[in-house]
Amino acid sequence: MGFMNLRRLQYFLAVVDHGTVTGAADKLHMAQPALSRQIKTLERELKLELFEPQGSRLALTAAGRALVPAARRLVVEALDFESAATLLRTGKVERLTVAATSASLRTFLAPFIATMTPADPQLVARETSHFEMTESLRQGCDFAVSPQAPDGDLRHVPLGRMPVRAYVSKDHEWARDGVRQLPLSAFAGVPAILTSHHSVSRFLLDDALSRHDVTFSSVTECDDGQSIMALAVAGHGVGFSTERPLYGAHPILVLDDDDSGARPLGLALHVAWLPGHYAEAVIEELALRIRDFLQAEGIALGA
Amino acid sequence: MGFMNLRRLQYFLAVVDHGTVTGAADKLHMAQPALSRQIKTLERELKLELFEPQGSRLALTAAGRALVPAARRLVVEALDFESAATLLRTGKVERLTVAATSASLRTFLAPFIATMTPADPQLVARETSHFEMTESLRQGCDFAVSPQAPDGDLRHVPLGRMPVRAYVSKDHEWARDGVRQLPLSAFAGVPAILTSHHSVSRFLLDDALSRHDVTFSSVTECDDGQSIMALAVAGHGVGFSTERPLYGAHPILVLDDDDSGARPLGLALHVAWLPGHYAEAVIEELALRIRDFLQAEGIALGA
DNA sequence: TGTGGTTACGGGAATCGTAATAATG
């Protein structure tokens, strides 16, 4: 059992990420021939060609490409092991990486991080699409803030519901009448400004619309929450967003009324992580603090 | 980044598993002082005491014990990486480890393995309780044969339903009358011989009994399928088991009749594995072969 | 001719085995 050498695997990944041996060597603070030799050695060990010459540089072979995900998992697992050791030694977690959508980041995660102290672990945020949450967890993020109920066997803590609000300009009749909430049916026939399907909130809205047989007169797609707000304020239609009001936009809760009564349309936010994570206890405690923060700031409705 | 050394981690696990440095060194085919030194080096690297002297030998410290699972995961991941490389190189999987209950092993897995050829991967079976299936997958088993619908985000292939049969001796009136199947209600008041709650089939039976408000006159618990059969043949009651008839026991299908008609009470067998397994395709193909084997041999009912 | 990958050589660190030493029951 000539055991796999993790350092070599990291070298491999560095070359993959950088595209050239020279660049990777530079980043790894080592001489380029040394790195070149290590790659060769790895190829000899695995008895596989990982790279092939392409012009004067190297390109991954099919086999090389196939091994990248497994190699990454392995390296992440190793880093986790070291972090677990540090946790045992110092009794505290130094650094946690959280995956979140840009909307979650801007809306509440960054403000929450601002409330943390040096005694807390350092929270590093990584922007991810909703649909890569589980993947990001397997690729090194310690936990994720997800706007969907987590699938799979993830451990999770519900944070509450983040309401989807409709925004109109303050000259709009709804604003003048001081309307605070409306059933979905009230929005039939209005021009809407929405996110694209890169956002979970769009799926949520589409689902509710089809259930109530409601259609907009027109749909403008825009993925930036601030721009949605700006367009609404400029009178181009009704903007739908989970973000907080800006530019004096007038917020209206969207009610999803079904048999069991009306309740605000909203995303079910969760903190999720892989079971068995070395800092499970710390993550769970942090999740509860985020939940309390969301309640206290009135950002999310109770769970 | 003084990167974790996998060899050292394996040494650590060997000492953990063996209890003594001497024994582990022996198994690792290396001199004992070398191993002792490696353990010390690991402790220095992690800045953690992993073992403490207990008499003349070593015992794990709390920190050491805490690191064992993470270390094991890491080593398993590394072995997987090597297997993935071998698969890419040779185009075939050399060895797969399957987790299964002893009942599954005896009833159909061992017979199935007997039908395989040297061209197939070598299938090594590991006996596991139903309730540790997911855990065993994370600890190195490549796939599991589970009598429950797999939870979590496991990939899976249904194998069919393994009927739970009632067995009576051939002198029993049901046997003399040639009864082949009976509704659950017919078993009210009979003395029953069942497995303990270590078996999923027991939960299944208990659930069906409570739904139909049926109770046995007495319950004898016995975890060995052959003994259940033997007791039934000896006239001690009605044995319930997923195993095939033995000792001339007379089998009767147990029907679970609900609104949608009667269907045989049975376990939903599945093959399950972790998504992203390096030999996913091979496992899936193997699962289909097991499914066909079960159908062809009449061991399971269609899915 | 510049950019990038490979081969050749010498020094230093890591790791092993043998042998000697210390501690426990």
Added chain:
DNA sequence: CATTATTACGATTCCCGTAACCACA
């Protein structure tokens, strides 16, 4: 004194950096 862990020393192997060399645009 038998079992088990640790320390001491010499030999081997691994790995890095420098320097020279090769291949493609």
